Amino acid sequence: MVDSRKSAQAKQQRRNRDGTYADEGKTSSIPTGDVLERFEQNQQSNTGGAPVETYETGVKRMQELDQKLIDIANREYSERKFGPDDEGYRVESGLYVSREEFEKLPELDRDRYIAWGNDYMDGNEDAWNDPQQMSELASEAAEDGDAEVYLTNPELTYTDDMDYSFGEYLESKGCDPQSAEEGANMALQGHPDLELTGNTYPQVWPTDADNNHRRAKLFYLGGSKGWRVTFSDGRGDVNNTVIDYKKSDMGSDYYDQTNTAREAFKTAFDWVDGGNKKKKH
Structure with a gap:
């Protein structure tokens, strides 16, 4: 894999096995000679648009593709593209490309990249x-415990580089600071x-x-009372709203605190971002 500077995405991930490729249990002979010529003549139907090439040429192309995917991963992360229910392909330790972008590749090239990226091609070059x-x-490569490339739910780490330290404030109000951070991560999408x-x-x-006319402050109201979001136009407070505590059937205060925080931060982000986008036009 191509070396790259790790971003805030670089965190340990939970594996989502449901998205990996299904093993159909089929076998096939290795294309050689006139068979390879037929592959070239019918490239679109047999390889889905992926080129027929030597393994050596393919490796060079995978190296170029690897860097392109890393660039896409960094761009998508800077855009805060991922949400809590989105899936992405891990393409570099801690870097993720959205499923939408990765699956623009021909299926054969996706399989090639996964196998190559997981060091599964030794002895399998003829395939x-x-x-x-x-x-x-x-x-098989994606299911390996040492796999580097696989389909998963990227962990949201958007708050990692932000300047805040309100843990003691939230704890004094009966809120787990980690649940608030997780809710904020989700809402930053x-x-x-x-x-x-x-x-x-x-x-x-x-x-x-130069475009900071709208701002917002969030106050935890304590216990199961939810949040108050106060809006400011840069000169003073102009309005506020209360986000009620979202009680679920999950039986987990942490889960409920996270969902409540997510809604509160989303309210603040939408209001601030919406106003400033209008100012740009």
């Missing part, structure tokens, strides 16, 4: 142009231009210093 064999290799800061209560600021 490079065989879609069925590569599918089986990719499935699609909001790349906002900063979460504060050393007591959370505050939301636009990252664009």
Whole structure:
């Protein structure tokens, strides 16, 4: 894999086995001679648009593809593209490409990349142009305990580089600070231009210093009373709203605190971001 600087995405991940390739239990002969020529003549139907090539040429192409996917992963993370229910392919230790982007590749190239990226091609080089064999290799490689490339739910780490430390404030109000951070991570999806800061209560600021007309402050009301979100236009407070505590049937205070925090932060992010987007036009 191509070396790259790790971003805030680089965290230990839980494996989502449901998204890995299914092993169909099929076998196929290795294409050689006139068989390889037929692969070239019928490339679209046999390889789904992926090129028929030597393994050596394919490795060079995978190295180039690897860097492109890393660039996409960094861009998508900077855009805060991922949400809590989204799936992505881990393409580099701690870096993720959205399922939408990765699956734009021909299926054979996806399988090639997964098998190659997981070091599963040693002794299997002759299978490079065989879609069925590569599918089986990719499935086996993704299920390996040492796999580097597989389909999973990327962990949201958007708050990692933000300047805040309101843990004691939340604990004094009966809220687990980790649940608030998790809720904020979820709510930050699609909001790349906002900063979460504060050393007591959370505050939301636009990252664009020349366009910071709207801001928001969040106050935990204690116990199961939810949050109050106060809106400011840069000159003073103009309005506020209360986000009621979201009690579920899960039987977990942490789960309920996280969902309540998610709604509170989403309310703040939507209001601040929406106002500043209007100012840009």
